[in-house]
Each structure stands twice: as structure tokens, then as C-alpha cells.
Amino acid sequence: MEKVLVVEDExxxxxxxxxxxxxxxxxxxxxxxxxxGLLLAQKEKPDLILLDIIxxxxxxxxxxxxxxxxxxxKAIPVxxxxxxxxxxDIEQALSLGAMTYLxxxxxxxxxIMKRVKDTLAKAKKAA
Amino acid sequence: MAFGDFLATMNVYSECKRxxxxxxxxxxxxxxxxxxxxxxxxxxxxxxxxRYTEPEFVVILVSxxxxxxxxxxxxxxxxxERLAQASRMKTEFISIVSHQLxxxxxxxxxxxxxxxxxxxxxxxxxxxxxxxxxxxxxxxMIRLVNDLLEVSRIEQGRIILNxxxxxxxxxxxxxxxxxxxxAQTNNVRVFYQKEENLPKVYAxxxxxxxxxxxxxxxAIKYTKGRGNVEVRVERxxxxxxxxxxxxxxIGIPKAQQLQVFKKFFRSDNVLKYQTEGSxxxxxxxxxxxxxxxxxxxxxxxxxKGSTFWFTLPFATISKPSVGIGREHPVNSTAS
Numbered sequence: 165m166e167k168v169l170v171v172e173d174e175x176x177x178x179x180x181x182x183x184x185x186x187x188x189x190x191x192x193x194x195x196x197x198x199x200x201g202l203l204l205a206q207k208e209k210p211d212l213i214l215l216d217i218i219x220x221x222x223x224x225x226x227x228x229x230x231x232x233x234x235x236x237x238k239a240i241p242v243x244x245x246x247x248x249x250x251x252x253d254i255e256q257a258l259s260l261g262a263m264t265y266l267x268x269x270x271x272x273x274x275x276i277m278k279r280v281k282d283t284l285a286k287a288k289k290a291a
Numbered sequence: 292m293a294f295g296d297f298l299a300t301m302n303v304y305s306e307c308k309r310x311x312x313x314x315x316x317x318x319x320x321x322x323x324x325x326x327x328x329x330x331x332x333x334x335x336x337x338x339x340x341x342r343y344t345e346p347e348f349v350v351i352l353v354s355x356x357x358x359x360x361x362x363x364x365x366x367x368x369x370x371x372e373r374l375a376q377a378s379r380m381k382t383e384f385i386s387i388v389s390h391q392l393x394x395x396x397x398x399x400x401x402x403x404x405x406x407x408x409x410x411x412x413x414x415x416x417x418x419x420x421x422x423x424x425x426x427x428x429x430x431x432m433i434r435l436v437n438d439l440l441e442v443s444r445i446e447q448g449r450i451i452l453n454x455x456x457x458x459x460x461x462x463x464x465x466x467x468x469x470x471x472x473x474a475q476t477n478n479v480r481v482f483y484q485k486e487e488n489l490p491k492v493y494a495x496x497x498x499x500x501x502x503x504x505x506x507x508x509x510a511i512k513y514t515k516g517r518g519n520v521e522v523r524v525e526r527x528x529x530x531x532x533x534x535x536x537x538x539x540x541i542g543i544p545k546a547q548q549l550q551v552f553k554k555f556f557r558s559d560n561v562l563k564y565q566t567e568g569s570x571x572x573x574x575x576x577x578x579x580x581x582x583x584x585x586x587x588x589x590x591x592x593x594x595k596g597s598t599f600w601f602t603l604p605f606a607t608i609s610k611p612s613v614g615i616g617r618e619h620p621v622n623s624t625a626s
Contacts (some may be wrong), residue, residue, distance in 0.1 A: 177398055181401070184404075185412065234408040247394060269393045270437070
């Protein structure tokens, strides 16, 4: 079973995503701040990470940068899942190596699950 | 209040009141003051200069007057700066509040997804009806927040474009299908005509979709039960394609036609208080079209209906050569 890590500080959102991932058939892990997210990623080696930007302790950009610097986590695809939406934020996330940038309010959970599935399939093919 | 009455006749008083700043901080008032001071100073200098012939005296007088005029000028500049700063703060305020609203709105949206989806077991029909009402309200709030954020990006000159090549007549067809339900509830029939073999356009597809959706949405709502809506996609000239949305609605009064593309504008008509709308759609539509080299306009007659149109250059004209227009996987708006 594929493992997906959700780094999201807003517990109601984390719960919804983790629940739907579980229902869809993934093993879902939740982290509520940037540091916890980074540690879990290094320890658990998930197959995909859903990453928020505004996070306590370490923001999403820094988490993403550290993930991409670390040889053991470099290859894990990261989808940014955030409510920020300026061209600067989008460019920064993509240039740091995020696969996609999704704005939370504009996506149904089903759409997000579809993205997760497609991204995992793409990553598998590339490996 | 003779002075106030006098100012009122010059429109300065009401204008300053609208800015909600004190008179002494209001640029228009300060300009007026500077003008009068300058005239008074000229006359005064003339009168004094013909009486006192000592040049030193006149020089000192003129320098004194110059200093006074200069300080008023300075006050004008700083009052303008204050207004500009207030406007920036307002834009930032909208942006911060909207972002803050997005978190609870997504939480609502996703919880509703789970409740109405197949995952958590059945709810009965009555419960589902109410859940759908909440869902509709949630979507409306999300649209409003998105529009407000788009306006603040437009005002900061930071509109995000994600251009790609696509077929405009297919996009229009998709929007018409999306709004079929709205047309039905408003008892309006939508007819669609398209010219064959039109070249593709190169623009931000989601944003152009927003434009078409807004024009058609307005056309349907303001035609409500009075007739039909006609949509046409045609070649405007060698390099551009035009989309027309013609309604048989209530039309826009002549006196208000200049304001249509202004932010928060809503026409004073019989449907003003019967129709939902933030007055942001057309403002955003124009900004979007101008940013991709297109145009937007309309003809309208009160009581007869309106025809809104926009043009876009064909991809052969607007698509940059290889290496410039980067296509990146950004999906900021749901398709």
C-alpha cells in the first residue's frame, strides 16, 4: 500500500485529507508542523507528500528545500496544497522542485485524490 | 457656513467628504487653497510694489510668499501620499482577509465532500437537500473570495497568467453546457453559432473561461423569462476572433453605460435587488482581456437588451516563439 504524508497545521483539513486518503486505499500520515513533517518524511519515506506553505516551526518552502537537498527524500514527489496564490509563491514552489501547486478552496477532495493517483503513477513510471 | 457653501459649489467639499479625510488633508482643497494664495500673492505684490519702491522690501516680500506657496505645495504632495498609502493598505487588507477566509472555507468544502460522498454511509434525502444548500453557499463564498483576490492582484499589477493554446469555440461550448441549469431555471434558451475552421487562440484558458462564464451568466440572469440569449464565435478580422453574447434582457441605461466596467458597479435597474452579484465580474474580465491583448465592449439599449463582445488575437499572432512562454503545471483554479 502506498504511503502519503500530509503536512497541514489546520487539524480539520488534515483530518479530512487523511480520512479520504485512507478510504481511497492509501496509508496516510499526518504532520501538524514543518519540522514534524520533515522528520516523518525522512523516517517513513512516503511515496508522496502533500505540503502546506504556512506552517508552524518551519514553513513549507523550507521543508521543500530540505527535502530536495536530502538524497534519501529527493525523489519523493511533492504536491503543494495551500491557500496562498501569488505568482511569487507559485514560482518559488515550482523552482524548489514541487510537482504541482493546488489551491485548497478550488479543489474537491475527489480532484485531489485524482491528482495524487496521477502523480504516483507518473513517479512510478519515471523510477 | 458661507465658506462651506462656497466649497460645495465647487464640488471640493463633497469630494473630500467622500475620501473621509479632514479638509486640511484633502488634495483638492489644498490645490484650491494654493491657487487662491497664488492669486492673492500676485495682486498683493503688485499693490505693495507700486507703493514701496525699496527693492529690498519687495525681494523679502516675494521670498516670503514663495515660502508660503511652497509649503502648501508640500502639503498637497504629502496628502496625495497618504491617499496612495490608504489605497495600498486597502488592497493588502482585502488580500489578507481573503486568504484568512480560505482556510475555514476549505474546511467546510472538504467536510461537505465527505458528508455528501459515498464514503461515510448514506444520509437521507432531506438531509442531503440541506447539505447541498450549505454546499452551494460555500461555493458562492469561495467564488467571492477568489474574485476579491483577483481584484487585489489586478490592482497590484500581479495578475497570474498561465497561457496555452486552445480552441475558443470549444471553451464557449463547455461554458454553455455548464450554465444549462441556470438557463433552465431562468427560463432562457441559449442558442450557439460558431464559424467553422477558426484558428486556435493562445491565452490563459481558465481566465478566458471566467470571462465567457460571466458574460453568459449576466445575459441569462438579466434576460430571465423575457427571451433568448444568442452566443456567436466569429472571425473579427485576419488576426482576431470575436465572441458575442447577445441577450434580450433589460439593458443598461445610457447614463450608466460608462460605468459598466468599474469595480463594484451594479446597474440601477429593476433587477438590482433581485439578482445576486458582486459587481466584480466585468471589472476582472476587462483586466484579463487587456493583459492578453484582447478587447471587451458592449452595445445596449434600455428595455431591448445588451450585446457584450470580446476579441482575442489568434495564436499565430500572440503565441511567443519557442523559449518565452513557459507552460508550467499550475492549477490555481479548478477546471
